[in-house]
Amino acid sequence: MLTTLTLFRNEFQKVWWPAYRVLKEVVDKERPSPSQKELLKEWQSLGNELGLSDSKESAEFQKGQAEARKVAADFCAWVACRYNSEKSSSRMRVCAGCEEPLESWA
Known part of the structure; x- marks a missing residue:
């Protein structure tokens, strides 16, 4: 049986990378406010605490997008x-x- 934390992690994983990517783009390409920089840092930390990494999740996201395009x-x-x-x-x-x-x- 899956624990509540595992269920949460599985659902969180679906939204973590897309949100991280947008936050990172804001921080890298715009003039981010201190709160935006802090939000990116905290979002990344939360993902890391749940065992997510930006490189792995990026690859998984791209793979999912390619599969969706193939099906479509x-x-x-x-x-x-x-x-x-x-x-x-x-x-x-x-x-x-x-x-x-x-x-x-x-």
Whole structure:
């Protein structure tokens, strides 16, 4: 049985890296206030206390994003298309404008 702390860590892990990345970007690219710098430091410390590291979580996040893009390529982005929720038996075409997969309009 999973402990409450393990359950918390598993859920926290999902949001830690995306939030850390945004905070780090603010601190690195803008003129951060002392409180923003402190928030980044504390957010990183909280993640570290729960066994998370920015390098590992970055890699996991990128892997998850790549997998999501791969799955999304099998479906049409047009909501009214039947292949929006059903996988097409043939390779989907891609919109040259938005690069979203599209069902053939023919």
